[in-house]
Amino acid sequence: MAVDNALSSPLGPPACEKDAKALQFIEEMTRNTDSVQEDVLAKILTQNAEVEYLKRFDLDGATDRETFKSKIPMIRYEDLQPEIQRIANGDRSSILSTHPISEFLTSSGTSAGERKLMPTIKQELDRRQLLYSLLMPVMNLYVPGLDKGKGLYFLFVKSETRTPGGLFARPVLTSYYKSDHFKTRPYDPYNVYTSPNEAILCADSFQSMYTQMLCGLLEREQVLRVGAVFASGLLRAIRFLQLHWRELSDDIESGMLNQEITDPSVKDCMVKILKPDPDLAEFVRMECSKENWEGIVTRIWPNTKYLDVIVTGAMAQYIPTLDYYSGGLPLACTMYASSECYFGLNLNPMSKPSEVCYTIMPNMAYFEFLPHEPAGFTHDSTPKLVDLADVELGKEYELVITTFAGLYRYRVGDILRVTGFHNSAPQFHFVRRKNVLLSIDSDKTDEAELQKAVENASQLLREFNTSVVEYTSYADTKTIPGHYVIYWELLVKDSANSPRDKVLNQCCLAMEECLNSVYRQGRVADHSIGPLEIRVVKNGTFEELMDYAISRGASINQYKVPRCVNFNPIMELLDSRVVSKHFSPALPYWTPERRR
Numbered sequence: 001m002a003v004d005n006a007l008s009s010p011l012g013p014p015a016c017e018k019d020a021k022a023l024q025f026i027e028e029m030t031r032n033t034d035s036v037q038e039d040v041l042a043k044i045l046t047q048n049a050e051v052e053y054l055k056r057f058d059l060d061g062a063t064d065r066e067t068f069k070s071k072i073p074m075i076r077y078e079d080l081q082p083e084i085q086r087i088a089n090g091d092r093s094s095i096l097s098t099h100p101i102s103e104f105l106t107s108s109g110t111s112a113g114e115r116k117l118m119p120t121i122k123q124e125l126d127r128r129q130l131l132y133s134l135l136m137p138v139m140n141l142y143v144p145g146l147d148k149g150k151g152l153y154f155l156f157v158k159s160e161t162r163t164p165g166g167l168f169a170r171p172v173l174t175s176y177y178k179s180d181h182f183k184t185r186p187y188d189p190y191n192v193y194t195s196p197n198e199a200i201l202c203a204d205s206f207q208s209m210y211t212q213m214l215c216g217l218l219e220r221e222q223v224l225r226v227g228a229v230f231a232s233g234l235l236r237a238i239r240f241l242q243l244h245w246r247e248l249s250d251d252i253e254s255g256m257l258n259q260e261i262t263d264p265s266v267k268d269c270m271v272k273i274l275k276p277d278p279d280l281a282e283f284v285r286m287e288c289s290k291e292n293w294e295g296i297v298t299r300i301w302p303n304t305k306y307l308d309v310i311v312t313g314a315m316a317q318y319i320p321t322l323d324y325y326s327g328g329l330p331l332a333c334t335m336y337a338s339s340e341c342y343f344g345l346n347l348n349p350m351s352k353p354s355e356v357c358y359t360i361m362p363n364m365a366y367f368e369f370l371p372h373e374p375a376g377f378t379h380d381s382t383p384k385l386v387d388l389a390d391v392e393l394g395k396e397y398e399l400v401i402t403t404f405a406g407l408y409r410y411r412v413g414d415i416l417r418v419t420g421f422h423n424s425a426p427q428f429h430f431v432r433r434k435n436v437l438l439s440i441d442s443d444k445t446d447e448a449e450l451q452k453a454v455e456n457a458s459q460l461l462r463e464f465n466t467s468v469v470e471y472t473s474y475a476d477t478k479t480i481p482g483h484y485v486i487y488w489e490l491l492v493k494d495s496a497n498s499p500r501d502k503v504l505n506q507c508c509l510a511m512e513e514c515l516n517s518v519y520r521q522g523r524v525a526d527h528s529i530g531p532l533e534i535r536v537v538k539n540g541t542f543e544e545l546m547d548y549a550i551s552r553g554a555s556i557n558q559y560k561v562p563r564c565v566n567f568n569p570i571m572e573l574l575d576s577r578v579v580s581k582h583f584s585p586a587l588p589y590w591t592p593e594r595r596r
């Protein structure tokens with residue numbers, strides 16, 4: 001389709017008129033970053049002028065940044081817990097937002113071991129959809145012809161519960177996929193998925209994955225891009241194919257759906273799609289039965305131009321494995337978002353993962369930035385928050401947001417580095433999430449949680465007069481699913497009565513029982529995390545570790561045992577001192593209900 005010249009964009013020539021409008025919107029927002037931000041804050045404060053939380057701080061109807069910054073404190077989730085609890089229990093008064101809280105989004109960030117509950121309002125769905133609508137127009141600038149085929153995306157809904165007051169508590173993507181915004185989205189030739197809605201919306205994760213994979217295989221020639229939200233999800237799909245290609249091929253050969261697929265709406269929809277195709281079945285069997293799975297993605301889906309998965313932040317650990325299975329296809333990280341708020345998008349989605357930067361869209365919320373001090377450096381006075389348009393190139397900041405749904409100066413916990421600007425909008429490299437030590441899927445285990453888990457498990461060693469003298473950890477992602485490895489150095493006081501294999505296996509489970517609910521859900525419901533492993537190392541290993549660190553320049557006075565390791569020589573040292581390995585023998589406790 002020819003695009004009117006007046007609609008062309010500095011980002012590049014748009015693929016169609018709809019794209020031109022989206023690109024123009026990006027230009028408009030990023031050219032006017034500061035005034036859009038000023039406007040957004042004024043809108044949020046006007047809309048919520050009468051809410052209980054804001055009234056506490058005597059804003060007196062002011063909507064300007066200066067008054068806002070001088071009166072409203074910066075907070076963390078824990079500070080809002082009383083308000084969240086009241087809303088969850090059914091208090092419908094305007095506590096945080098004038099618009100009624102429509103549901104809670106369950107974040108993968110946790111507080112006291114449980115998922116955080118993020119309030120949201122109906123309006124936010126439009127804002128999320130707006131950000132989604134910008135992704136393909138940007139992608140079309142770099143990859144032409146995406147309207148000539150389909151996307152194989154593994155998308156899932158997860159368990160949802162109700163709070164005591166009757167509001168839904170569920171992940172943001174579950175909320176989005178179940179919304180009419182997604183279910184009744186208009187046809188867009190650039191955004192056609194192989195997965196039918198029925199498969200995506202099927203709550204049984206096996207049936208959902210099975211059907212999505214089957215549909216992807218049936219349309220293998222049409223698939224132009226393969227994706228999932230995070231890298232871990234796509235690797236789980238590949239693992240699923242490794243485990244189930246035989247049944248899948250049988251279905252393709254016979255045109256009959258596996259009996260294990262019992263969901264009525266999935267069955268109804270597959271009747272229309274699945275037809276016998278013995279040649280395709282033979283092809284899938286031939287490829288999947290090969291010992292070597294290198295490049296399997298492009299062997300099965302030969303027209304794939306890129307993988308659409310987030311591989312920034314904690315997901316970077318999966319890049320080598322994705323490269324292996326895809327034969328090095330480009331990895332596109334398209335957006336940066338959270339349960340609290342969708343932040344922005346990558347304007348150069350085909351850039352190398354290490355160079356990915358996200359442009360925060362100034363219309364999404366009011367954004368402030370807390371200058372991030374290097375570890376050990378503390379500030380005496382209250383640090384000053386910087387506005388979106390004022391961040392400085394090369395500096396690191398923690399993201400602080402004020403949303404339409406009622407979070408005011410809320411610390412997200414992400415550390416970002418400014419790498420450049422698009423017009424006047426800064427672009428950020430995602431550096432890391434604060435305090436996260438171990439992560440396999442969307443679990444985010446911090447140092448305190450790991451410490452508590454080790455303490456809990458070591459109780460089992462007491463009767464053997466044994467204690468854990470040192471420990472460290474490592475997220476092993478070489479296998480799918482990945483798992484936590486915890487290295488323990490033990491002090492066994494009575495070697496005649498040292499803990500046996502069975503006890504140490506139980507210690508693995510005791511650790512898992514203590515880890516946060518996102519970890520336990522990954523183990524129990526999503527099967528995205530494998531059994532926790534304890535590797536007992538020889539006495540003196542941690543002293544060697546210290547010697548090694550000091551030989552590389554660490555100060556002997558300030559040396560602290562790293563509670564997580566990922567530097568190869570250190571892991572080699574640890575692994576060469578392992579005396580025994582133990583795995584969790586069972587699944588930890590998990591239900592969708594919260595413990596508190």
Ligand code: AMP
Nearest residue numbers: 107108312313335336337338339430433
């Ligand atoms: P959740 O609260 O479960 O929605 O998780 C949101 C968090 O996931 C963000 O605050 C980030 O820490 C992380 N995240 C989301 N998108 C990205 C991305 N594109 N790159 C790196 N980390 C991300």
